[in-house]
Amino acid sequence: MFDNLNDLYQQVILDHSKAPRNFGELPGADHFAEGRNPLCGDQVSVAVKMQGDVIEDIRFKGSGCAIAKASASVMTTALKGKTLNEARTLFEKFHELVLTGQAAPCAQLGKLSVFGGVHRYPARVKCAILAWHAALAAMAGDQKKVSTE
Amino acid sequence: MTAEMTLPPTNTRTIDWAALREDFPILHQRVHGRPLLYLDNAATTQKPRAVLDALCGYYERDNANVHRGVHELSNRATAAYEGARERAARFLNARRSEEIIFTRGTTEGINLVANTWGAKHLQSGDVILLTEMEHHSNIVPWQLLAGRTGARLAFLPITGDEGLLDLSRLDEWLTTDVKLLAFTHISNTLGTINPAAQLCSQARQRGIVTLVDAAQSAGHRPLDVQAIGCDFLALSGHKMCGPTGSGVLYGRIERLADMPPWHGGGDMIESVDYHHSTWKQPPHKFEAGTPNIAGAIALAAAMDYLDAVGRDKIAQHDEELGAYAFERLTALKGLRLLGPRLGRAGVVSFMLGDIHAHDVVTFADQAGIALRGGHHCNQPLMKKLGLESTSRASFYLYNTTDEIDRLTETLREIQKYFTTASAPSA
Incomplete structure (x- = not known):
């Protein structure tokens, strides 16, 4: 009955939502932000430990749907070791992917490309980018709350 | 019961x-x-076909502004609009049609009470008693009012997942500081049906004014404002087969007569000069500007439909x-x-x-x-x-x-x- 949804709920997404990576407190973190989706009340908080402008470690906490949780989880694996500028560039490409289903050539999205099906479900785009907004806000400042609205 | x-x-x-x-x-x-x-x-x-037909029919045959013209279409529109008010009064068993104010929906009805009755009668130290199961529309207007007046909010507790109001201690909650009890008739999340008449009766014995949020009940069961004994009752047309942007605030006439206007503008005034104006009597005092005429007429058609079933x-x-x-x-x-x-x-x-x-x-x-x-x-x-x-x-x-x-x-x-x-x- 749900074959159409297999491109949205890919195996990797289901896996990361059930067993999120880098989930929980991050001792020694120096940047924090919280993201909220007022539509559903979901919230995710992201903690980052920076070494200069390199993301040495990153973790998240919170609750959300499978898409939101998996996106946060895959994001943390993708961002670790990246510089702030690399993280911003990656988010731009990821954002384009979830909005249009198209990735720029040489986007090097890796595992992030499993979110290519999100664009066909406009109501779910916010779920996919919630953790990214929080992560970028954390790195841009210290204590921030961001909203998908 | x-x-x-x-x-x-x-x-x-x-x-x-x-x-x-x-x-x-x-x-x-x-x-x-x-x-x-x-x-x-x-x-x-x-929306049933009868409501869609009422909406279309009004625009195809009778559309004109109300309470203004003396031409034929304006007379028809006015008669249909005021007829809808009488229909709503019958629907709720109000004593008179002057107790019916047309609104955009429940949210606007509650905001109207907060900004008129509430602004005039509440002061620092007063308590607005709500319940823990209220919709944001029956919380936020009172928070705004509390911020302006110094009144504070209190919440009748519910019993866990079962979601019933704990009425055994209702008397303890109805203290002398409580000036208003506002509660939902049916919870939009829990499905709880609150005993509106009992709540209003106990509040009324202590001189507490009552407001019933009937958004979830108005289209689903008989409603009789006299049997419930409330001072105010707000409903939304679109949750009862009517069009969006239509709604009713019922107010006991003694309350309405003792309330300042909310929105100012055309149709709610008796006379205007550059520095001073006087108001019409309720309900027109509370309906500034051109109302949702088609919405009110189609809402009346929805009421006809629900009563026919x-x-x-x-x-x-x-x-x-x-x-x-x-x-x-x-x-x-x-x-x-x-x-x-x-x-x-x-x-x-x-x-x-x-x-x-x-x-x-x-x-x-x-x-x-x-x-x-x-x-x-x-x-x-x-x-x-x-x-x-x-x-x-x-x-x-x-x-x-x-x-x-x-x-x-x-x-x-x-x-x-x-x-x-x-x-x-x-």
Whole structure:
């Protein structure tokens, strides 16, 4: 009955939502932000430990749907070791992917490309980018709350 | 039992609920290749042909501004608009049509009371008593008022997941500081039906003014403002077969007469000069500017429709669907359903194991089923219950037990998908 949804709920997404990576407190973190989706009340908080402008470690906490949780989880694996500028560039490409289903050539999205099906479900785009907004806000400042609205 | 909760059938005719679907053009379509099953009625209901015809007919034949012209169309529009007011007064058993104010919906009705009666009569130290199950629309206007007046809010507690008001200690809550008791008649999340007449009666004995949020009850059961004994009652047209942007605020005439105007503008004045104006009498004093004329007329058509079916019958059907859904859904493994087991309205909120509500709703949508997922404008209640969001199915007169079977089977399929598809990957 749900074959159409297999491109949205890919195996990797289901896996990361059930067993999120880098989930929980991050001792020694120096940047924090919280993201909220007022539509559903979901919230995710992201903690980052920076070494200069390199993301040495990153973790998240919170609750959300499978898409939101998996996106946060895959994001943390993708961002670790990246510089702030690399993280911003990656988010731009990821954002384009979830909005249009198209990735720029040489986007090097890796595992992030499993979110290519999100664009066909406009109501779910916010779920996919919630953790990214929080992560970028954390790195841009210290204590921030961001909203998908 | 309270007056508005006893539902003696006015006659013994039986209704073919499935046949009523023919009156609702929108229901006859497929969504994602499957027949639409609309179960988001607590958010908004669908409209019968009679209401659509009233809306179109007004614009095709009678459209003109009200209370102004002396030409034929304006006379017709005015007669239809004021006729709708009389219809609403009969619908609620108000003593007189002057007690009916047309609004954009329940939210505007509550804001009107907060900004007029509340602004005049509340002061620092006064208490506005609400319940823990209120919709944001019956919390935020009072927070704004409290911020301006120094009054504070208090909340009647509910009993956990079962979601009933704890009335054993109601007397203790109705202190001398309480000036207003405002509560929902039916919870849009829990399906709880509150004993409105009992609550209003106990409050009234202490001189406390009462407001009933009837958004979820007005289209679902008989409502009699005199039997309930409330000072104010607010409802939304779009949740009872009427158009969006239509609604009614009932106010006891003694209260309305003692309230300043809210919005200023045309139609609410008696005379205006550059520095001073005088107001019309209620209800016109509270209806500034050109009102939603077509909406009021179509809302009256919705009231005709509901009474032709029989609101006592609709209430029985509603409770039968609520009870049936409770039985079917709670048989699903791992499903947690909120609200009372018995005497519940036709709205069920639930968690399907650890599958998030947005995932449930996305999958149900693929199966042609419209559910709501989220906090249902009930964030404080959700926090109290330790939840962020739930899935919700809410029923109306065109829904059937067969459809609840289809919902149950779909939820079972969703569980199966998330169970079998969860083998770990790299």
